[in-house]
Amino acid sequence: MNAKSLKRWIKHQRRNNRGRLNRLLTRLLGTTEPRRRPLVGDTRRVLVVRLNKRLGNILFLTPMLRTLAASLPAATIDVVIQDARQKPLLETLPGIGRVWVHEKSFGATLKLLRQLRARRYDLAIDPSGNSASNRLALALSKARQRMGFATANQWVPLSHAASRPGSRHQAKQAVELLESGVTETEWQRFNTLAVFPGAEAERSAQQHWDRAFRELTSPSPVVAFFTQATGNKQLDDDWWADFLEQVAEKLPEAHLLQICPPGAPTPTSMASVCIAELDVLAATLSRADAFVAADSGPMHLAAAAGVPVAGLFKATNPAAYAPLGPGCVSLAGETLTPEHTVEAVRGMLSKQPNRGAA
Known part of the structure; x- marks a missing residue:
């Protein structure tokens, strides 16, 4: 060999061992059937666990977080995530009380676990x-109540x-x-993504916007776009x-505004911005x-910022990953063409007064 x-072979054995351990623990301790009951009356400290670095997955928390905040107004909601760049968005x-960031080292993990347990949360949610990481954090959180999905x-x-x-x-x-x-509990439900950049992010975004459109002298609609995506979600250069x-x-x-990945060369043929800070990028997108964009983090960030989005789905299913925001549409299959996309944008522009004038 x-x-x-x-x-x-070692990787295969580890996967099999994890599966066997998971099945054993599920039989002994697990929750395979729904358990629907009231919350404890003094549920005021809530922890939401989402140990994932993908921007879209973190933004997918925002409808639930807003639902919790509106429905449990006396509660403080903390969140634990993995990417510090996403912290300002939440x-x-x-x-929202505190956004904890899990750093992947043994010492940092122990420190964070001690801090979470010291808070004595009334409710922890996966x-x-x-996610095995979410489950482990939930199990170790020392919360009085734990919520998640009942599965095999x-x-x-x-x-x-x-x-x-x-x-x-x-x-x-x-x-x-x-x-x-x-x-x-009467849940006041939210179904769209949302972010609310702070004043400093808004000021920085305005500076980026002014630099990008320093030669724009008359009010004109601005169509922003992002050409990148991971793997086979990306559309080729000819399409763009x-x-x-x-x-x-x-x-x-x-007027066109190209959103570039941080560190990428900026095009000289049109207005463009390359912004690393996610809250500043959200505030900049909100002006368009x-x-x-194809299915990607910036696509979901734009929807959360309140921009009508044309989401392009070459490989993933829009039923699971569509941009959730006012005026957003998804194009896939036969409609995933430049022609249909431009028509979708035309429809978006016709339904709103110009918000992106420089």
Whole structure:
């Protein structure tokens, strides 16, 4: 057996061992059936666990966080995540107390665990149902009540458990977890993503906007776009070239703004911005009149910022990952063409007064 085969065999054995341990713990302790009951009356300290670095997955928390804040106004809601860059996006949401960031080292993990346990949370929530890290944090949180999804692999003993909801969208599932796992609470439901950049982020965004459009002298609609995506979600250069040609032909009054990844070279043929701070990027996107992107973090960030988004779905399912925001549309299959996309943008611009004038 060569080194590559040995590595594959070890990985396979680890996966099998984890599976066996998971099944054993589920039989002994787990929650495989729904448990719907009221919250303890003095539920005031809530922890939401989402140990994932993908921007979209963190933004998918925002409808549930807003639902919690509106429905439990006396509660303080803390969140634990993995990427410090995403922290400003959650800190300004209503009802949010502290956003903890999990650093991947043994010492940092122990320190964070001690801090979380010291808070003595009344309720801890795993909104995803498919993360071993989330489950472990939930089990170790020392919360009086624990909420999550009841599945054949749910080895955490939960006080409140819901079966997998009918909605396939990741953000809506988290809201449905609250409704299905708790009785005697009237949930004020939110179904769209949302972020609320602070004053400093807004000032910085205005500076980026002014630099990008320093030569724009008359009010004009601004169509922002982002060409990048991971793996086979990305559309090729020819698709984007055709899209830009059609915008120039069919929407000659519109100004284009290209959103570039931080550190990438900026194009000289049109206005562009490269912004690393996510709250500043959200505030900048909010000034646009429409946004076009493949399924990606910036697509969801634009929807959360309140921009009508044309989401382009080449590989992923819009039923699970559509941009959730006012005026957003998803294009897939036969509609995933530059022609349909430009028509979608035209419809967006026709339904709103110009918000993106420099």
